[in-house]
Amino acid sequence: MRPNPAPTLLSFAVLFAIAGCMDAVDRPDAARAAQAIGAAAPMTDTELLARGEYMVRMGGCNDCHTPGWNDSAGQLPTQHWLTGSPLGNKGPWGTTYPANLRLKVADMDEATWMSYTANLHTRPLMPDFAVRAMHEEDRRAIYRFIHSLGPAGQPAPAFLPPGQDPSPPYLELVLPPAPPAGH
Ligand code: HEC
Incomplete structure (x- = not known):
């Protein structure tokens, strides 16, 4: 059956109309942009859970924090998600390991998580800036x-400072020398 294009065109018209009113979207401030595209109404508990699963999946959190995620082509059931990884990320910062977020969250109440993630500062390869730029309700979700998944797994191996060799497995990032000062 040929789909009727009318609703799509109508949706675009509405979106453009809304975008025209949303001055905030044009500003190069990630937090403000996130506010502008955030949920208009507070989410219900059920919606928060579904949104959280979506954010974790689309935010790429499993890529690093879930062992076997990429090998499974993103098909592992949620019970295996975010249990931390023994695959080290070695670079000039030392060697970091994606944390076990199931244990991390089990130890924290929601208010603590909200202030912790609003100011999240970690070492590479964690994209802490992406978490800081999220809409508040997305961090809550x-x-x-x-x-809701509950605690599972063991803590990830401890961070190793620069100059200490990790045992395999680890990824090693060999970066170009820093550019001269002033560039
Ligand atoms: C490219 C790999 C990568 C991705 C993608 C990633 N992380 Fe991480 N994450 C790490 C690493 C490595 C660490 C440990 C950093 C350190 O030791 O300082 C970490 C640490 C963290 C921490 C701090 C844990 C602690 O013990 O304090 C949080 C919270 C976190 N990640 C949440 C997330 C969330 C939520 C997402 C998805 C939006 C995500 N991460 C995506 C690699 C990643």
Whole structure:
């Protein structure tokens, strides 16, 4: 059956009309942009859970924090998600390991997670800036979802400072020398 294009065109018209009114979207401030595209109404508990699962999946959190995620082509059931990884990320910062977020969240109440993630600062390869730029309700949704999974697994190996050799497995990033000062 040929789909009727009318609703799509109508949706675009509405979106353009809304975008025209949303001055905030044009500003190069990630937090403000996130506010502008965030949920218009507070989410219900059920919606927060579904949103959290979606954010974790689309935010790529499993890529690093879930062992076997990429080998499974993103098909592992949620019970295996975010249990931390023994695959080290070695670079000039030392060697970091994606944390076990199931244990992390089990130890934290929601208010603590909200202030912790609003100011999240970690070492590479964690994209802490992406978490800081999220809409508040998306960070809350991530908490609700991970918390609903319950604690599982072991803590990830401890960070190793620069100059200490990790045991395999690890990824090593060999970076170009820093550019001269002033560039
Ligand atoms: C490219 C790999 C990568 C991706 C993608 C990634 N992380 Fe991480 N994450 C790490 C690593 C490595 C660490 C440990 C950093 C350190 O030791 O400082 C970490 C640490 C963290 C921490 C701090 C844990 C602690 O013990 O304090 C949180 C919270 C976190 N990640 C949440 C997330 C969330 C939520 C997502 C998805 C939006 C995500 N991460 C995506 C690699 C990643």
